[in-house]
Amino acid sequence: MRLRHIEVFNAVMLTGSVSAAARLINVTQPAVSRILQHAELQLGFALFKRAKGRLSPTSEALTLYPHIERLFAQLDEVQRLSVNLKTGDDAKELRVLTILALSYEILPHAIKLFRVKHADVAITVKALHSPQIVTALALQEADIGFMFSPMVHSALEQEHLIDGRMVCIAPKGMLSARLLKRGSVTLADLTKVPVIGLDVSDPVGRSLNQACREAGVGLQFALTVQTYHSALALAHHGLGIAVVDTCTAVSADRTRVDVLALEPAVPVPIKALRPAGKPDSVVVRTFVRCFQQALAHTT
Incomplete structure (x- = not known):
């Protein structure tokens, strides 16, 4: 498909008719029909079914469209970048x-x-x-x-x-006095308590999972969240231990939670x-x- 074919195809998908597509891209209605027919001829299959004055996309068109959307998103990025370079x-x-x-x-x-x-x-x-x-x-x-x-x-x-590091935010009373006196915990120390997991697509979440694999430790993820401060908030409410970065730990309410170092250190x-x-x-x-x-x- 040529770029002009793609532009017309996208306009028809957005508007559902030749006339509306023509207005959207500021060309004549016959021009839209002609370009669409040429695109279908080149492709060797129909893109739309005509019924009651409207165009319904074929299964082939629906398969193509997500790729067309990504292309237009990239074109939009080029436009935004050119404006930003100018200004x-x-x-x-x-x-x-x-x-x-x-x-x-x-x-x-x-x-x-x-x-x-x-x-x-x-x-x-x-x-x-x-x-x-x-x-x-x-x-x-x-x-x-x-x-x-x-x-x-x-x-x-x-x-x-x-380099920051991971720390454990534990609700008051959830960890033993021995661990609190030591001031640090290992991943093995957390195997019998509920831990708030982090999304595996998150950098800290990936690092935590990697540290668990290397230590041969399986943690009980009672809850899984997307942000560190969500994990901190859940720890504040006694719902589990949050394993987060030192920057997030600064916001911890020490009257409600204990903050302990994680050993061995996992850098952030x-x-x-x-x-x-x-x-x-x-x-x-x-x-x-x-x-x-x-x-x-x-x-």
Whole structure:
């Protein structure tokens, strides 16, 4: 299919008729019909069934359409990137992306440090999942992003800031006095208590599962959540032990939970990502250093 065929096919799928598709892409109705017929001729099968003035997609068209949608999403990314490349140098603000776990305690501390040196810079912050941060930075929709674990992408550069580690957040009374006195737990110590699991697609969740495999330990995941602070909240309510990063553990209410180190240590690397090939501004460099200082106070 040619690009023009794809454009017309997409318009008809969205609108359901030739006339509406013609209005959507600003061409004449006969032109849409002609392009659609040519596409079907080239493909060797029908894309639509005509009935009562409307077009119903064939099974072949329904099979094709998800691929067409992805193509248009990629074209949209190209358009957004071209706009950002044109206007990026004129931006008057610092655009920061961070995973949710770093947005509660670390980010506010970093902004306070940054304000001492750059009180007049407007800051826009978005808390996103790691894949969203990577996509937004690759499209130059932000200046800097912070997340756990490395993410390899040809359009991005990354800087290692610090290694956090996993810790256990245990509801009061759930762990023995012996473990509390020791101040640390092993994965084997957690086999007989309910543990709040983390999504396996999450970097910390993957690291936890890998540590369990290496230790030959099977944990009882009473609940599984997607975010670290959800795990922390469940621990606060006595529903299980949360195994989270040190940045999340800063928010723990020590009157309701005990915080213990996990041994042997399971590192949680924290990275700064930025668009590759784009010179760092003084503002971006300063903010990264402030973020690193904030991390040093809490990890």
